[in-house]
Structure formats: structure tokens, C-alpha cells
Amino acid sequence: MKKIATILNVKTAILILTLGLQACTSAEKSTQAESSTSERRVASQFNEKVVISGLDRPWAVVAGPDGNIWITEKRSANILIYNAQFQLQKKLKVSGVTSYVEGGLLDLAFHPQFSRTHWLYLSYTIKVGSGTQTQIVRFTYRDGKLQDQKMLIGGPVSEQGHHYGSRLLFDDHGYLLASFGERYEGAKAQDMNVMHGKIVRITDDGKIPADNPFGPNSAIYTIGNRNPQGLDIHPISRRIFESEHGPSGFDAPGGGDEINEIIAGKNYGWPMYHHKSEPAGFVGPLAEYTPAIAPSGIIFYTGNALPQWKNNLFVAALRGQRLVRLNIDTRGTVRDTEDLLVDKYGRLRDVATSPDGSLLVLAEDGRLIQLN
Numbered sequence: 001m002k003k004i005a006t007i008l009n010v011k012t013a014i015l016i017l018t019l020g021l022q023a024c025t026s027a028e029k030s031t032q033a034e035s036s037t038s039e040r041r042v043a044s045q046f047n048e049k050v051v052i053s054g055l056d057r058p059w060a061v062v063a064g065p066d067g068n069i070w071i072t073e074k075r076s077a078n079i080l081i082y083n084a085q086f087q088l089q090k091k092l093k094v095s096g097v098t099s100y101v102e103g104g105l106l107d108l109a110f111h112p113q114f115s116r117t118h119w120l121y122l123s124y125t126i127k128v129g130s131g132t133q134t135q136i137v138r139f140t141y142r143d144g145k146l147q148d149q150k151m152l153i154g155g156p157v158s159e160q161g162h163h164y165g166s167r168l169l170f171d172d173h174g175y176l177l178a179s180f181g182e183r184y185e186g187a188k189a190q191d192m193n194v195m196h197g198k199i200v201r202i203t204d205d206g207k208i209p210a211d212n213p214f215g216p217n218s219a220i221y222t223i224g225n226r227n228p229q230g231l232d233i234h235p236i237s238r239r240i241f242e243s244e245h246g247p248s249g250f251d252a253p254g255g256g257d258e259i260n261e262i263i264a265g266k267n268y269g270w271p272m273y274h275h276k277s278e279p280a281g282f283v284g285p286l287a288e289y290t291p292a293i294a295p296s297g298i299i300f301y302t303g304n305a306l307p308q309w310k311n312n313l314f315v316a317a318l319r320g321q322r323l324v325r326l327n328i329d330t331r332g333t334v335r336d337t338e339d340l341l342v343d344k345y346g347r348l349r350d351v352a353t354s355p356d357g358s359l360l361v362l363a364e365d366g367r368l369i370q371l372n
């Protein structure tokens, strides 16, 4: 049994689960993950298998509406398309991408009506003057090619090479949310004139939705988000959740990684407030991690292969080298939680529900792991 050092702080009392540790029936393939804090005891059983290896610094894994699995590689700027049997179908090179420190080819999202529009959205870093910028760019994917490139919105320009964000999510209005990190320039996360430390919301062709919270001339949706690298929507409540890196030590005491509910027009505090603080007018995290786990991609699992996990939130953690499961109810309260794959596959970058209903976990070292 592995002692987990992570202290999970949840606003409300954690439901204490007393699932007995059942014997593994399939010793070779089954994994029993255990969390052993005094507050909770949860152990799930599942099978795990490395289904792809040798990827070059993969950043995003997305189940496409075409039934394929799409993976971005940060440094090479390649998009790799695998079928549901994990056989490589196609490799697309995205031109003009600058790979610099934490920047490069980052997230990928499909238009909600992709089969009609063929629109594919990418976030990637380009060189601008002496600095770099994350841009959100729309392509038409047709005849196996990325065509009709259209830049929709640019993130912060900075000479710093860290904290680009950058996750993409379509909301229920058909608008695109994109997260931008603070680029190590924390004060700008509160500046409404720049994109540092913001989540923005635009239409599918880059315009500003009329009901955006800061008026019809601002793409900004939330502010004070330090380095948000995960975004997803709860399958039932339709509330939007986000993961965000807390302070690194030089800018405030370390730790304080956050899982937040994202609400239009709200201020998530950085750099004035962090860790669990939630003064009037600011939103504090619903889960907070000290020491840091460095949360990256998040997904609400919607498959059928692991019915006990349906609609749970999964968080891929980099520094924490684990997959965190959070059972968040429709009111946005964490009911129970579990650490999975602890120290088994190194830094975990992203997570997705596979077209076949299994759970896919992307490791930064180039492996894709299937859980079912």
C-alpha cells in the first residue's frame, strides 16, 4: 500500500467510502489503486494496457467525431490520427508552430457539428517579435488536409516561455472557450486589457458572443486564472470545470493547484489570492492540492467500459505523476476521490474517453494507456 502525500482539501466533507480491498482476479492485468489517507479509502479495479508508445512529447488526446483518436505532439507540431484499434491512420504537420519551452502545438477541438462544417480548432504557439504567443486557429479538415487556416484569437505575447495554458472547449451555446496562462506575469491576470491568465469565449468563427460577461467588446470570460491547462463540461449538470497550476514558490508559497468551477464573469484570484482563499468577490477552488500535482488535461468520463466511473472527473497530473479521479455531483460538490496510476507512467499530460468507451491516459514520455 502506497502512502499518498497529497492532501486533498474539499469544501464539504468527503464521503468516506469503505470499499473493501478485494482480491485481484486477474493478477497480470488488473491493477488495484489505493489511497490511504485517514479521510477516505477508495480502491477501484480496472485493467490497464499501453496501447501506443513512442510519441514525441504528446500534449492532447481527443476522441474525434470520426471515431478516431487524435493526438497532438507539442515539439514536432504533428497531429497523429489513430483508429479505435490504435493503428496509425494519418500524420498531419501543422506549419508555422514554434516549439519553445512549454509552447508548441497544444490542444485540439472539433466543432460541435464537425460532420457538416469540417472545422477543427487548434491552439499553438507562434513567434511574435522577440516573444511568443498562443493562437487559437480554425482549419477546415477535408480530403485529409488542413485547409482554410483562420486565426481566431491570440493569447498573451510574452518573452517568457512558460504557462501558455491552453485548453479548448465548446460550451452548450456552441461557443468556444480557450484558456490562456499568465506567462509568469502574474499581475496581468487581473488586467482586463490583456489575455494573460484568462479564459476567453468566442463564436465558432472568432467573434465575441453578445452575452459575454464583460460586454460585447471583450472575449474575456473569467480572470485571475494562473495557468489553466484543463477544461471540460459535466455531462449531466453542464457546469464547466477547469484545472489550474498553483504558485511555484517564487511567486507565492508552492502548491495550491486548483480544480475550479468556471462561471462567467468570475475572478479566480491570481495573483492576490491562491490556495484555498476565497474572499468576497472571488471564487476559490472546489479541490486544492498542496504539495503541487501540476494538473493538466481533465475529462468527465462518459464511456461504458468502466461504469463505476461514469461522469467522474479525471485529472492528468504532471508533477504528481498520477491520474486523479473526482466524483463531482450535479451541485458541483466533490463526493469522493481517488489517486490512480501513481508513479507508474511518469508525468501525465491529458485524458480522454475513447470512442470504444474506455479511458485513455496520455503520458508525457510518449505512451498512451488504456483503462477498461
Ligand SMILES: [Ca+2]
Residues within 6 Å of the ligand: 224, 258, 268, 269, 270, 273, 274, 275, 283, 284, 285
Ligand atoms: Ca484561484
